[in-house]
Amino acid sequence: MAWVAVSVTAGFVGLAVLAYCAFKVYLGVRRFGRELERTRSRLAPKQSALRDELSRLEGSRAPQAREDGVRSS
Incomplete structure (x- = not known):
């Protein structure tokens, strides 16, 4: 009958170890x-500036005539 107590105790110890690991992962x-979030807030102004620069460059680009596209031989 002692093996029942030992197995129940081992089960609870195993659950305690899993709970501890889950708590560490949560933290x-x-x-x-x-x-x-801190990195996102630091990069937001730079991303906005890049987006503005890209839209400015796209607006100043001269339109090109469409052709048939790329042909492979």
């Missing part, structure tokens, strides 16, 4: 989310 994901 890591939260920390990673904060880091992503």
Whole structure:
């Protein structure tokens, strides 16, 4: 009968280890989310400036006549 108590105890210890690991993963994901948000806020002005520059360049580009496209032989 002692083996029943040992197996139940081992099961609870295993669940405790899994709960600890899950909590550590949860904390890591939260920390990673904060880091992503901070990086996004730091890059937003630069991304906006690049987007404005791209639209300015596209607006100043001379339109080209359409041809038949690329032909392969």
